[in-house]
Amino acid sequence: MFFERSPASLKEVETLLASHGAHEALIKPLSKNHNDKNQIYSGSDFRPLFPTFDMKFSFRGASTSRKKGSKTKGQAIPEAVFRRFVWVDASGREIPARNVKMIIYAQYPETRLSGFQTVDNTMPEAMSVEFTKRYPDVPRYLVLGRRGSGEAVAVMVADPANTFMDEVAELPNATGSRVWKHLRLRATAPARLISMLAGAAGRPMPGCRLDSAGRTLPFNGTQVCGYTLEHALGIVPNSDKHGDFEGIELKTHTQKKVTLFTPEPDMGLYSENFDRFMEKHGYLDGSGHYRLTGIHRVGIRCDKSGLTLEVKNHDRGTTLASSADKGVHLALTDDNDELAAGWSLDRILNCWTSKHNEAVYIPATKSKCTDKDLKAEGYGHLVEFSDQVMWCRETSAEQLFEALYNGTLFLDPAPKFCPGNPKLNKRRSQWRVNDIAAAAHDLYTDVRIIALSDELAG
Known part of the structure; x- marks a missing residue:
């Protein structure tokens, strides 16, 4: 696959992120329904993505929520767009993404990530619905490295070794989050x-x-x-x-x-x-x-x-x-x-x-x-x-x-x-x-x- 990596250990990902200037990272194990169509659940509030990453907040079209008792149907949906987000492909090349954003669904509340397509109209295969249907049991991880004052350097991990999964599980949770792990690189x-x-x-x-x-x-x-x-x-x-x-x-x-x-x-x-x-x-x-x-x-x-x-x-x-x-x-x-x-x-x-x-x-x-x-x-x-x-x-x-x-x-x-x-x-x-x-x-x-x-x- 063009983007995916299957590291034997967390150290491989640390070395990769460091080579691209990242000094810390958030890592999220993905569930079967986390893909480009269903979006990736991030948590119940802005943390830890904001203010870890440099984002621009704005409002988009009206909500179409059908949630019972929802009072937000028809109101504008807030979102935060990453000002700079790049995917690192399997060869180490950085490819900017078009419009990666955190969408805020206030009625739940929850935040979700979407918009992973690159400027080349590509995307990690492991993030597609087709992949998750074909390989529902393949472990996947989204790794978001932070460099500078908030640029996102993204790595897609698919089918890593058990050592990698064990090491990620041992990482501390990101502050204010139960779904993201925090990795500090800038020792x-x-x-x-x-x-x-x-x-x-x-x-x-x-x-x-x-x-x-x-x-x-x-x-x-x-x-x-x-x-x-x-x-x-x-x-x-x-x-x-x-x-x-x-x-x-x-x-x-x-x-x-x-x-x-x-x-x-x-x-x-x-x-x-x-x-x-x-x-x-x-x-x-x-x-x-x-x-x-x-x-x-x-x-x-x-x-x-x-x-x-x-x-x-x-x-x-x-x-x-x-x-x-x-x-x-x-x-x-x-x-x-x-x-x-x-x-x-x-x-x-x-x-x-x-x-x-x-x-x-x-x-x-x-x-x-x-x-x-x-x-x-x-x-x-x-x-x-x-x-x-x-x-x-x-x-x-x-x-x-x-x-x-x-x-x-x-x-x-x-x-x-x-x-x-x-x-x-x-x-x-x-x-x-x-x-x-x-x-x-x-x-x-x-x-x-x-x-x-x-x-x-x-």
């Missing part, structure tokens, strides 16, 4: 990154960055800490779409308060008529510009703006998959319950992406450069990184929303509207936490404080 990357971070910690460095040719340039912008760290680690800015370091996101911060992401509203008056929104809900500053500021937490009216942040159409404690077709959104409403600004579920999830699934938060300090020679060369700041970092792994949509319900994550907007001078207008929706060290325990399953020098010494 040395954390140790190598710790060594590199330790080498950059504890010494003031001129604020700088690398250009595309690898040359050092002074940098004095607001992102000076992040660029200086990348320079110290030899990372060329924006050169790798797969994440800062083999899929691990590096987040420097100079204070406890951290901005996690900045999605703009896609609902309400804000998205329909920004000028009118600012005139209605903003205040005039001393320059005659409209501004809107204030801390907005779920369920608490912000006195400064007169608006209240709410989670609409979702019951706390339930999975988002179970209510994803009900129009779940975050809403800023006024005292008349009119929608001033809103963020759809897909807008929020498309910003809380796979790159957040493993992140290292690195405290930094920034000071003015006083060295005359460095200043003459254009260096305006000195940056120093802490020896203690916070390593965070495994987040989920539910954890993100629970942080909103708890008030840990809040909206701290700073838009500006300048009548008569639109060039000065600014749209800025900042979703923040007051103390990242405390908030991380709401947002991530695994949070570890690491003293870099101690790790090296040990």
Whole structure:
């Protein structure tokens, strides 16, 4: 067969995935009815596929469910499409798939995978209905390797040796899943990154960055800490779409308060008529510009703006998959319950992406450069990184929303509207936490404080 492999052991698959840049994998034993027609059951919520993999959430045609008592018939079906999914054929060649997606059936709730055909109109034979009818007892496994910040590298296993099956059975379940096994491949990357971070910690460095040719340039912008760290680690800015370091996101911060992401509203008056929104809900500053500021937490009216942040159409404690077709959104409403600004579920999830699934938060300090020679060369700041970092792994949509319900994550907007001078207008929706060290325990399953020098010494 063109795609299928029959490995003697799990090590064969590990070696294959590693050769294609994967650093972890999800493995699912397939039942007889898992094929290209019946779809592959993934679980009752988005995990573990999201946010392990980089996906784009959207809505497709109306549901045609005939489930007794279903309230979702005729409503749009949410789905999440893999932004990059490749099959590895038997020769080791990568062939991109057209439209692999996770479909969310909220009425059950459950999620299923479909759309496995490649750009060459091919597909693993073992995923076809014909194969499962002809060989119903042949063991099959779907292996999804993750590389970079969320690309999927897929391997189809059919009729493997007993050793392989036993070794897969011994793997731990993926977090939040009873049907996927988790395989971690990147055994040395954390140790190598710790060594590199330790080498950059504890010494003031001129604020700088690398250009595309690898040359050092002074940098004095607001992102000076992040660029200086990348320079110290030899990372060329924006050169790798797969994440800062083999899929691990590096987040420097100079204070406890951290901005996690900045999605703009896609609902309400804000998205329909920004000028009118600012005139209605903003205040005039001393320059005659409209501004809107204030801390907005779920369920608490912000006195400064007169608006209240709410989670609409979702019951706390339930999975988002179970209510994803009900129009779940975050809403800023006024005292008349009119929608001033809103963020759809897909807008929020498309910003809380796979790159957040493993992140290292690195405290930094920034000071003015006083060295005359460095200043003459254009260096305006000195940056120093802490020896203690916070390593965070495994987040989920539910954890993100629970942080909103708890008030840990809040909206701290700073838009500006300048009548008569639109060039000065600014749209800025900042979703923040007051103390990242405390908030991380709401947002991530695994949070570890690491003293870099101690790790090296040990």
